Amino acid sequence: MSDRLTFTLHELIAELDAFADAALQTGWGVTFNHFQFLAVLYDHEPVDMTTLARCLGVTKAAVSKRVPALVEDGWITAVSQPGAGRSILLSLTDKGTALVRDAGEVLEREFAAMLTHPSLAGDPIDAPRLNAQLVALTAFIQQQPAPGPGAAHHPQETLA
Numbered sequence: 001m002s003d004r005l006t007f008t009l010h011e012l013i014a015e016l017d018a019f020a021d022a023a024l025q026t027g028w029g030v031t032f033n034h035f036q037f038l039a040v041l042y043d044h045e046p047v048d049m050t051t052l053a054r055c056l057g058v059t060k061a062a063v064s065k066r067v068p069a070l071v072e073d074g075w076i077t078a079v080s081q082p083g084a085g086r087s088i089l090l091s092l093t094d095k096g097t098a099l100v101r102d103a104g105e106v107l108e109r110e111f112a113a114m115l116t117h118p119s120l121a122g123d124p125i126d127a128p129r130l131n132a133q134l135v136a137l138t139a140f141i142q143q144q145p146a147p148g149p150g151a152a153h154h155p156q157e158t159l160a
């Protein structure tokens with residue numbers, strides 16, 4: 001463990017992703033990457049590939065490459081939009097919706113249980129407050145311009 005916030009956050013995310021990946025592979029035979037694709041689609045469906053790519057933080061080509069296999073395996077549907085050029089709307093099938101709902105509930109329950117584990121009783125974590133703080137921090141960071149090389153960035157200056 002590091003005493004540097006950036007490294008600690010990165011390590012935490014890596015551990016959470018690995019835990020979720022193992023749980024999803026054991027319980028549903030899918031990877032976390034597969035689940036995340038479907039879960040983001042669930043939150044935005046129906047959605048075109050460009051918008052889904054932006055939400056996932058990947059290229060449109062990366063989404064386009066995955067879609068045929070997900071359609072073939074029965075996780076999603078892909079329907080051309082009439083009069084919209086080559087735009088394709090993606091939606092979950094019942095199978096995809098069930099995975100996101102059921103696996104998502106299990107992951108949420110497991111992560112919540114970790115936050116209330118007796119080993120953390122000396123410094124209890126308030127899950128709703130932590131989530132609210134992380135949501136606020138994420139929204140704040142999304143609004144920040146990327147600092148250029150050698151530029152000192154002072155987020156408190158952008159709060160005014």
